[in-house]
Amino acid sequence: MRRVAVVGAGMTPFAEHFGLGVKDLVPMAVSEMAAHVDKGLDRADIQAAWFGELSSTDGFAAGILADTCGLLDIPVTHVENACATGNDAVRNATYAVGSGAVDVALVVGADKVRESSARSTFWEWAAMTRDQAWDYPLGLVAPANFALHVARYLHESPATREHLAMVAVKNHKHALPNPKAQLRFEITVQQALDAPRVVEPFGLYDCTPQSDGAAALLLVAEDVVDRYTDRPVWVRGVGLGLDRVMHQHKRDMTTFPPTVKAVKAAYAMAGVTAADIDVAEVHDCFTGVELISYEDLGFCERFGAADLIEKGVTAVGGAKPVNPSGGLKAKGHPPGATGVAQCVEIVEQLRGEAANQVDGARTGLAHNIGGPTAVSAVTVLSSERG
């Protein structure tokens, strides 16, 4: 397979964009990406596009990308893989470029959670990923899916609700300098512990906000990379993992096997180990998910996550900074856009141009888990060609 590089990255702010549709956010992200290409982008160079989106009120996904970005003469593929959609779109485009099928590929992710009224979001979005007869009518709303895992995790591991709160505090702090982040304010551990309960053990500050936004990447083959930049970021590894869909069938709910499978594939393809990761964007839709993911991604031993967050290892300045952008928790989480935006952050980190820069970062990782916890996608990026 040919080497694949990211030569352009851009995103809209993540926010409640009541005034903008997916039709607006997608071309905005693509234009920002194009402006970020060091030596400029002639859109006629783009040979194919992959578009990650879960749902929209604007209509047919692939057509919207082609239409709104003026890309009517290339194939556009819609990718939907629950909350792993963004990094899976990156994976598919990487294969297309790596295989030699195309030299220049566009990856876009977008979603607008706030197209649903605040109170109907649960039912409308839950209907996409639940068994309609067995699970859906029980009121298995999104936070409950993850809380079932985290409740068991808190039972078996040394982690406590305080450790969940520490994740929220860290990610809120990380979002402060990020102009694209939705929640740019600091909180304290006590505030997180005292916040209204959403789904026990999660309080309000353990949860991602409901977000709208879009993000875009330009992936090119190593043969043509010099046309676009002298500072490419290489897509070194991609991986996707799945698991049983229903919680009833997951034997050990203190871990996410899809993540373990996805990251194993991505590390193997990249020829790196967890020790080589300098910075990571990890799927923290709920705080406890970030803790479990430390272990699944190999950042620490099983049940070692509480120690990691407690000692500040995963804060910017620590040895293994996680979610310098603020993560889903504070940057926001429009599902289709999330994974693509994580890669935008890692690209900026590896080029030394991030808003909350990790010093000397050379290799980074982006991670999604969803569906509700049955699919994970991981992308390993590096400034080193490998």
Place this chain on the structure above:
Amino acid sequence: MTVLTAIGTYLPPWGGPKGRVPGPDEDAVTLGVAAGRAALDGASPTGVRAVVLVTRELPLLVGGNGAALLGGLGLPHDVPVTEQVGGAPAVADALLGAAPGTLVIGVDVPEGGLAGASAGLVGERGVAVETVGRVVRSLPVESRTPDGVSRDYADPRLSRERGLGGAVEALDLADKPLAVAGVPAKQAAALCAGAPAALPTVGASSLLFAVAALEQGGVVLATEQASATALRVESVPPVVRDEPTAQPVPRSSTTPGPEIAISLASYERAFEAKLRWEAAKCGSCGTLALPARFRCLECGAEEGWSSAALPRTGEVYTVVTVHVPVPGLPTPYSLAVVELDDVGVRALVKVTGAVAGKVGIGDRGRLVFRRVAVRTGIPDYAYALLPEPAAATTEGSA
């Protein structure tokens, strides 16, 4: 003459000294199932050849409640179900006219009223019951029309003297009854020989609550406003009571919003296993699948499935409590993944009969038939975890 083999009773776990109220996941079908299962305790379900459900609160007037009732009771599909609107006299008449093998269930779950259910199994051997007299009259001091609107004429003395009083007069009983079903305790006591036990309900279920409370055989009066049936029971049949201690109704809130959508195709595929609490059993390796599936979880076999009854007890593997408002569902509520005893099967269920948040990992309980949701007007029945009493009163770890 009819022979009564057994009586089963059920009272919801919520309420106070004034009586029981149904939980948000209970209706006439779930109450009837609970009482019916109590009556069948130990009896072979194959011996039941007919079911009569008497209530004034049928969940569906069109759409049918019979299949849900049979599913919850674990009875075969060819058992005829009669859904009858009525009170205590209707239950008396159903019992007195029933063939052996008939399960007669009376359920009360009126809006704002007293909730409870009782069931009697008519058989070959047991306690003889015979008709003493019957009078059907009209004095509708309380009324309810098909639109659900209830009206009260508000004249209790008229009701007492010309309604029930007139009925008793017309019956011209030789002996005073031992119990009167269908009226408040004070009014019943005034008509009885001795001091009858106070009954938890005043509707269809009240007759068998009255019989179950007897200390000896005698005449019992089943009344409803101006109508009454008098029956004589030879002695007291065996009674199985599913009557948990009443707890104060927990605070909960309901959020307006969109109704929970339903796919009736998906409902129909899941219905039997979901209401009968059955897994699919792989013919090749014996692995149980809940819900049923095309390809075995364990060995990959794709044919030879049979159905297998699931255990109705288990232990909480993980549990969470939803506090955030969810339109169409009263919150808070707890959701648990329960490891069923000895079969290697877990189920995702709602917790019932306990204050939300009070059940923790490792707590034990039994799986009971409940209405987990109403989806675009359709009751959605499934099983819920009823924690063991000790578990429900200790603080959960979740």
